Amino acid sequence: MEIFAYTHYPIRLNRKNRMVYAFRTDGTVIRAPWDDLFLHIGEGTVPTVGTTYDIRAHVLDEDGVTVKDTFTLAYPGFLTGKNDLPRLMRVGEYVRRYMEEPDGVKKNAEYSMLFNPVEGRREGIHWSLIRAFAPSSRYPWLQLLFSMVFSLFFLGRWLTMLTCKVPVWPEEIEEECKIEADDPYRKDASNNPKFGFLEGPWLVICVLTGLAVLAWVLVKYSPLSLLFSG
Known part of the structure; x- marks a missing residue:
């Protein structure tokens, strides 16, 4: 949407x-x-x-x-x-x-502690994956259980990133809001902590599982397969 x-x-x-x-x-x-x-x-x-x-x-x-x-x-x-x-x-x-x-x-x-890496660019495919599975980030087993649903979120999110424009502030606003390079409280996505297994390989496992289940459902219950099975 x-x-x-x-x-x-x-x-x-x-x-x-x-x-x-x-x-x-x-x-x-x-x-x-x-x-x-x-x-x-x-x-x-x-x-x-x-x-x-x-x-x-x-x-x-x-x-x-x-x-x-x-x-x-x-x-x-x-x-x-x-x-x-x-x-x-x-x-x-x-x-x-x-x-x-x-x-x-x-x-x-x-x-x-955590910042969206979207300043002046689209979010990367890894961040889209993290955001798609974020609703169950505290419960990894739920990420696997509902992997098909979260995989749909991921596909929709990535499609959105590919088709949408990156917002650009007018130059006068950039000038008004200029942040000094030595600002002690300057923080952005470069300050994000390093991600571990649950934010990397585990999500890849979940999304591949979810896409496999989704593919199986589409093949199993496609009109063509139902026609031949009937």
Whole structure:
């Protein structure tokens, strides 16, 4: 459902000039002062998941009432129940602390351990594999048990990466948000920890198993095979 669009829709937070920049789905950019945003818990619907919740930001007009723009500021993955709202609030607090607390940058840097390797490029096939099987990352046996389903996620994700454009920030925003090379809190995908067996060979085993099962199901229950078996 996301092919031929953008690989992702980034958001930039600039605590120095108090601005927020967010990519729209049409490739244009929302620019809004952080202190003027109206934040609340938003509710949406994803066809394959159901009701979801996120930290949503309204960009208000000068009257303080009319909504000019809206975008999702933050959300944790696979949040579908109201019982998980405390987890959503923690993500919102992560953003708020960065923008508002004097030591917010230092605190967030200490707790930021994993970064999507998508800055200026598409995610690689290995990262697509990790993300596709992420829902059961704490339970490897479930990754194998549901390998056919996760393999479909992987194929869909990789197809999306191949057909979508990489978002590019306007030059003036790049200049406004330039990060100094000697910034002690500068972190990106190069700081990611090394992956082990469960994030590498194990996922290859799971995806090959899942694709084999998927191929068997397609052959076993294809209209042609049912016609000859009947």
